[in-house]
Amino acid sequence: MKKSSKNDKPKKVKSPYIKVKKSKIHGTGIYAKTDIPAGTRVIEYVGERVTKKESDRRAQTPLENNAENEEMGAVYLFEINKRYDLDGYVPYNTARFINHSCDPNCESDIIKGRVYIIAIRDIKKGEEIFYNYNYSWEDYEDHPCYCGTKRCVGFILAEEYWPKLKRKLKKKREAKQKKSKKGEKNNKK
């Protein structure tokens, strides 16, 4: 009798374009094995398809076997449509190793309900692969960014919120300056 393929464990997703390596920025990373032209689907971001309700539950649950830091399940969840999310925290999802950058060379895109990491510019062999994780405004302070690029805004955050973040940080800075000026005056008394 033929074994049902349904019961087989999903195989690790491979891509001819990338290799997994220790990252200079954060933990494990993904690197270009060859030159990659802009527009290439570098790798598919796979995972378990879950309902919104299950997704909300997982988002609030700390990840298992995650010794590096105490991250919540939210960090690997992708919204694919109004009914379902994709939970990429599975061993066969190679793309989960891709790091975030504020100045990335790839982006995530949903094509017919599947998530792909796509090159947004030509990538040279040996470069680390990045995309913007596009985290929302809630809890952004829990996710500081260390990408070290010139464009870094200091947090892992979707670009649409950058103006809001910059206004907020500016206000904070100004409040601090006022405070320290006041301090000076008081000292002169």
Ligand SMILES: [Zn+2]
């Ligand atoms: Zn950054």
